[in-house]
Amino acid sequence: MSTADPASWRGLALVVGTGGIGTAMASTLRRRCPDLTLLTAGRSGPPLQDLRLDLEDDDSLDVLASQLAGTELPLRLVFNCSGRLHGPDLAPEKRLRxxxxxxxxxxxxxxxxAPVLxxxxxxxxLRRDQPFHFASLSARVGSITDNRSGGWYGYRAAKAAQNQLLRCLSIEWSRRWPRATVSLFHPGTTDTDLSRPFHGFVxxxxxxxxxxxxxxxxxLLLQQTPEQSGQFLAWDGQVIPW
Incomplete structure (x- = not known):
């Protein structure tokens, strides 16, 4: 069976971050890849997610690794859907000041x-003889080449940094885990809490x-292979310049 065949995806899958896209991703993977044993992880933990995970806490990441090891299933997929653009004391910057x-x-x-940790x-x-995919949500605004409007200093720079960190990861893993694939995906502007304050511009x-x-x-995920590892792709499969 080809990589693009959902029936070929077997083992343990983890979706991290269960906001709008993460929740939809978990639902879609359960429907389209029925042989995956899928777990969700987020700050709230049970009963809203299968596992509690605070990506900004090293101890929480250590606990997650132990919990996944305890399942005894080969790890097939980790999809990071976490991200932050704004909050009570956080807003995208319009000007340097x-x-x-x-x-x-x-x-x-x-x-x-958080994604690289x-x-x-x-x-x-990871196992050398088992396929594995690590995917993480990036954003087109993280492209340095594509930046034509400026602003959003912190978010743009952080997404660009994620792209570089996971590009490094893809190169290392291609040597150590030749069946692993690392992907960075731009999901398009999606109707979630993250983007809602900015819908007027879309x-x-x-x-x-x-x-x-x-x-x-x-x-997009089902089409990726180790030969394509380290790419930064839009939702429609187009390669986004770094």
Missing amino acids: QVERRQLSEQFGINAI LAKAVEPL PPEQLFPPQRSADHLVD
Whole structure:
């Protein structure tokens, strides 16, 4: 069976971050890849998610690794859907005078550092003879080449940093775990809490419901192979310049 055949995806899958896209991804994977044993992980933990995970806490990542090892199933997929653009004390910067150290640290903590430390936590579970895929949500605004409007200093820079960190990861894993694939995906502008304050700038036809984004991402995910590891791709399969 080909990689693109959902029936060929067997083993343990983990979706991290169960906001709008994460919840839809978990639902779509359960429907389209029925042989995957799928777990969800997030800050709330049970009963909203199968596992509790705080991506900004090293101890929580260690606990996650132990929990996954205890399942005895080969780890087939980790899909990181976490991300942060705004919050009670966090907002995208429009001008240089709005840039603050605290906000930069917060943006980098979840959008750049967390994904690579998640990969580090699950690496001991990889097997050289088993296919494995690590995917993480990035954003087109993280492209340095594609940046034509400026602003959003922290978020843009953090996503660009994630891209570099996971590109490094893909190169290392290609040598150590030749059947592993690392992918960075831009899901399109999706109707979630993360993007909702900015919907006024998005044409209605370019705003995707979470389920549509999830369907696109699973289509894309199933097509990826180790030879394509380390790519930065839009929801429609187009390569995004770094």
